[in-house]
Amino acid sequence: MVQWAMRSPIRAGLVAAALLSTGCSGPTVVTTEDAAQTTATSAAPTPTTGRPSNVHLANAFDFAADTGGQTGYYFSSPSGRWACAILPRVRAGCQNAQSTSSIGIDGAPDEISGPGGESLAPNAITIERSGGPRFVRMTPPGFALTPGPAAELPFNRILAVGGFRCNVQQASGISCLSEAGGGGFTFSAEGFTTAYTDVPPGAP
Structure with missing residues (x-):
């Protein structure tokens, strides 16, 4: 369960050239509605601006799991x-598996x-159907x-299901998108941006 969400703006960071790992899984979330977000000021590579690609889709069935009567699609980063x-x-969201x-x-x-109104350390990043990404604390x-x-x-494989899509790339890291809200x-580990980065159609 998400206990709280960041109210201060999400600060954009530079995504480094080497992704070490990835992971996600999501329960019911109770968050505040006034969480703010800002547009990333720098990123590498360029975030997606058009229709996302379906060239490298993974089989969603391979990631499906029933947890508490709700079907979710869970994955770990290669690392x-x-x-x-x-x-x-x-x-959709991710957290530190370690x-x-x-x-x-x-x-x-940091908080x-x-x-x-208490200060808590975030341990996950999430995107819902509408709005921008937020750092949250999850139990x-x-x-x-x-x-x-x-x-x-x-x-370079894209998990697309239920209105969201996520991928893992060595050059950019883990990326997730709300198809409804955009x-x-x-x-x-080296940084983040508040934008989705698609897998290039020509990727291996």
Whole structure:
């Protein structure tokens, strides 16, 4: 469960050239509605601006799991450092698979405001159907599959299901998009941007 979301603006960071890992999984989230976000000021590579590509789609069936009566689509990054998930028509997100106390992304906020105004350390990044990406605090298992780990999403393959899509690329990191709202994120341990980065059609 997401306990709280960042109210201060998400600071855009530079996504480094080497992705080490990825991961996601998502339960019911209760968040504040006034979380702000800003447009990334720098990124590498260039974020997607047109219709996303379907050239490198993964088989969503390989990532499906029933958790608590809800079907989600869970994956791990090739390095095993990140755990991610797509909850159809609700949200997509990722968290540090090696630590539940912090997210481990350079440039991410050190603290976010909890529901009672308390300061908490974010441990996940998420995008919902509408709005921009947010750093949030999630209670275990968060975006991780239990028992896990989730299946690995190979480099340059796109998991697209339930109105969201995510991919992992060596040059940019993990990226997820809300197809309905158009919001997304791209991140690695070295930084993040508040935009989706598509897999190039000519990628191997």
